[in-house]
Amino acid sequence: MIEDDIYRASSQYRLWSYTESSLQSLRATTNAVASERVRAALRRSRETHQSTASSAGTPQSETSAENKIKDANDIECLTPEEELVLVRYYCEKTLELGETYKPPMPTMVRATAIQYLRRFYLTNSPMTYHPKSIMACALFVATKTDNYYMSLRQFAEGIPGETTAEDVIAPEFLLMQGLRFTFDVRHPFRGLEGGVMELQAIAEGQGQPAPHLPHETAEDLQQGLLSIAPPPVPSSSMADRIARAHTKTRELLKSAAQMTDAYFLYTPSQIWLSAFLLADRPLAEFLLDVKLGGPVTATIPPPEIDDNGLVNPLYEIRSKLHRVLSECSALLQSYTPLSSDPVQMKNLKRIAKKLYHCQNPEKVNISAARKRESARPSPAIQSDAGPVTSESESERLAKKRKLEQEEAARQSDDVFGGELVTQRTKH
Amino acid sequence: MALSPFGSRSPSMTVHSPNTAIRLRATAAQNSVAGSTAAVAKPMPDGDRELTEQLNIEVRERYVKDKKVGEGTYAVVYVGHLQDDPSSRVAIKKIKVNAEYKDGLAMDAVREVKYLQELKHPNVITLHDVFSSKDQNLSLVLEFLPGGDLEMLIKDSDIHYGVADIKAWMGMLARGVWWCHENFVLHRDIKPNNLLIASDGEVKLADFGLARSFADPLFNMTHQVITRWYRPPELLYGARQYSGAVDVWSMGMVFAELLLRVPFVAGSTDLDQITKICEAFGTPTEDNWPGVSKLPYYIPTDKAQVVPLQGRDFFLRQFPTAGPVGADLLMSMCALDPRKRSTAVQCLRHNWWTMDPRPTQNQDLPRKSGGTQKMGDDLTRRGGELDEGMFKNAARQLDFGMK
Numbered sequence: 001m002i003e004d005d006i007y008r009a010s011s012q013y014r015l016w017s018y019t020e021s022s023l024q025s026l027r028a029t030t031n032a033v034a035s036e037r038v039r040a041a042l043r044r045s046r047e048t049h050q051s052t053a054s055s056a057g058t059p060q061s062e063t064s065a066e067n068k069i070k071d072a073n074d075i076e077c078l079t080p081e082e083e084l085v086l087v088r089y090y091c092e093k094t095l096e097l098g099e100t101y102k103p104p105m106p107t108m109v110r111a112t113a114i115q116y117l118r119r120f121y122l123t124n125s126p127m128t129y130h131p132k133s134i135m136a137c138a139l140f141v142a143t144k145t146d147n148y149y150m151s152l153r154q155f156a157e158g159i160p161g162e163t164t165a166e167d168v169i170a171p172e173f174l175l176m177q178g179l180r181f182t183f184d185v186r187h188p189f190r191g192l193e194g195g196v197m198e199l200q201a202i203a204e205g206q207g208q209p210a211p212h213l214p215h216e217t218a219e220d221l222q223q224g225l226l227s228i229a230p231p232p233v234p235s236s237s238m239a240d241r242i243a244r245a246h247t248k249t250r251e252l253l254k255s256a257a258q259m260t261d262a263y264f265l266y267t268p269s270q271i272w273l274s275a276f277l278l279a280d281r282p283l284a285e286f287l288l289d290v291k292l293g294g295p296v297t298a299t300i301p302p303p304e305i306d307d308n309g310l311v312n313p314l315y316e317i318r319s320k321l322h323r324v325l326s327e328c329s330a331l332l333q334s335y336t337p338l339s340s341d342p343v344q345m346k347n348l349k350r351i352a353k354k355l356y357h358c359q360n361p362e363k364v365n366i367s368a369a370r371k372r373e374s375a376r377p378s379p380a381i382q383s384d385a386g387p388v389t390s391e392s393e394s395e396r397l398a399k400k401r402k403l404e405q406e407e408a409a410r411q412s413d414d415v416f417g418g419e420l421v422t423q424r425t426k427h
Numbered sequence: 428m429a430l431s432p433f434g435s436r437s438p439s440m441t442v443h444s445p446n447t448a449i450r451l452r453a454t455a456a457q458n459s460v461a462g463s464t465a466a467v468a469k470p471m472p473d474g475d476r477e478l479t480e481q482l483n484i485e486v487r488e489r490y491v492k493d494k495k496v497g498e499g500t501y502a503v504v505y506v507g508h509l510q511d512d513p514s515s516r517v518a519i520k521k522i523k524v525n526a527e528y529k530d531g532l533a534m535d536a537v538r539e540v541k542y543l544q545e546l547k548h549p550n551v552i553t554l555h556d557v558f559s560s561k562d563q564n565l566s567l568v569l570e571f572l573p574g575g576d577l578e579m580l581i582k583d584s585d586i587h588y589g590v591a592d593i594k595a596w597m598g599m600l601a602r603g604v605w606w607c608h609e610n611f612v613l614h615r616d617i618k619p620n621n622l623l624i625a626s627d628g629e630v631k632l633a634d635f636g637l638a639r640s641f642a643d644p645l646f647n648m649t650h651q652v653i654t655r656w657y658r659p660p661e662l663l664y665g666a667r668q669y670s671g672a673v674d675v676w677s678m679g680m681v682f683a684e685l686l687l688r689v690p691f692v693a694g695s696t697d698l699d700q701i702t703k704i705c706e707a708f709g710t711p712t713e714d715n716w717p718g719v720s721k722l723p724y725y726i727p728t729d730k731a732q733v734v735p736l737q738g739r740d741f742f743l744r745q746f747p748t749a750g751p752v753g754a755d756l757l758m759s760m761c762a763l764d765p766r767k768r769s770t771a772v773q774c775l776r777h778n779w780w781t782m783d784p785r786p787t788q789n790q791d792l793p794r795k796s797g798g799t800q801k802m803g804d805d806l807t808r809r810g811g812e813l814d815e816g817m818f819k820n821a822a823r824q825l826d827f828g829m830k
Contacts, residue, residue: 006609011544033478108643123478144530144537147639147648152530165529172531173563177479181557181565183541184640190611193644 497803
């Protein structure tokens, strides 16, 4: 039994690991289903409005977005790529929200919340459930699952703006269902701590050789470490160098690893090693050498062949690992925070504006939907009793949504991205 | 070698959890077709439900509840079966919504679901599925364990068992605990009535309501865990950073109880518990446990009162049935200093397992009827409670290591 087998037993591997193409097709499916639903819902909403208007005999106010739509099929829905940008933005906001608490929430709790959001939006669309209404719940659930207990009241009070405890908790079941009741997230942080401790021990002359390289002594390891290529940024000592690499890697794990698809595509150890390579390549390569022997570079192609003509299995593992780590490093490196990039921010604002027109009106109020759902008859005995949303409720929801949007626009410094909405109202 | 965590899969596992990952993808693909036609054909069909809601309903409809077998303040337990296999048996644990608890799903349920989803092992109770009902109650579909629990066997004077049986039970317990620790999970409530027995005699670690992950350096944890009689000295002294050694101590206490057929160290209060531990095993001092005096609730003992650390002869005298090698294993589980205590894997590597008498085969282990009812009681109980009710809720005042 090796660590890989244990990882393969985890829900993260069983349910939440993908190839790039399977991830893409799942998102495309989710988007297609949600788009159909949005169009159908908006069509119903429009019909309701028309019938209300004709029966009342008075012209309807032209302010409601639904009313402007002549044909629901014309509604431009978000693309899977646009949904992903939006989710990423709210993941960045989750990190910030965790920071506003005193003391700030542990990185682990925030990272778990971000992964919950990312997992939830694999099978749910932001057009159905706005990330703004899910993110606080994701963070609250993460405090429960990651042993950072605080009461709901205390949690809600810590959120800037008008978010109530009910707003936070309303989507809890929805979220947990979307997570398929798997709450464990395997993070790369613990592995990083272990790797750093090991390097520190080697630097102090207390290193342990890998089991298959028993000829190496603590002195060999220490000498090896001291003779590696210089760091990207000069450091005063080896301890200092390790500490810097540690900090920089943590930063990458806290940001790039959270905001990209890294968790869906790679294992925790692949992620931290990739980040470590970006932070201090010679140091990371040294650690891999210690573990697996022999560096892999283009200039040293001949693999060791033993007397039986077999390729050293460690060499193969190392080559394979090298390839995977390079891919993962590239993914991590591709990340730039949305908020620091004007081009991306402009795109985001366009998407937010677009979402305003293609938000599923029947799912806006999660709290009301939750009550509706529990009052709903079981599917077995449910007849085709017509729309669940009544005319008056549909009206009410449209009004409530408008009020909420306006309220959000007023709170432009809100961590929930009020500024996006402000921008929208200018158009 | 004794270390074989994946012995044979238990034949009692009549229900096979489907590969949910594949199912999720497959259903997603189907749904895109069904969803789009449904939306066009019918304005408001059941297609209104989101993908995950549909999956939840599918899971829910896969099971049928037959009979209530237990009800507590926290949960109701039913025996049920698979819709399409009337001969199958499952336990369905429905978590009650606590009206006073406004913070969503209760922590016990969160922990239990979180860890059981990760721990698939023959000696850990299997979580087949989780679903929510319309009223947003959570139901856990668990492995059906009709053999009762170890407490029931220990207490029944009509049941006779010997050291070979104890070796079999302890081996299964140790493998289950090893698997938890290997996955960085502390159980934190190991005791005889959390060790349930399958129809084939396999022992299963149950009740993960107090479990948590560990090995994140510098994170504090609460010391208010583990039912008192099975709680190790470091927790009684208020340690906030600890390891798998806490579960190993509990294992040692279960081992001792199996040998003696009464709880070995049964304190009536936390203070009494530590006093009794000192009397039994020796007084913790800076000499035998460096750093112990710095623990928050450490009480220095008057020099004249110090009981010297007990040696091998003490364990042999107290537990003659274990034999010298068995006593040695027990002693290694009961080291006061958690750093000197055996880890789960060290326990499994002990040579007691491989020497005579060999552990009894599962089918030959003593058993007792009425186990289904006992399972119902065990699964409805909240973690950390002593059945006697005397010290109820003592371990429930969790403060979650915030400071």
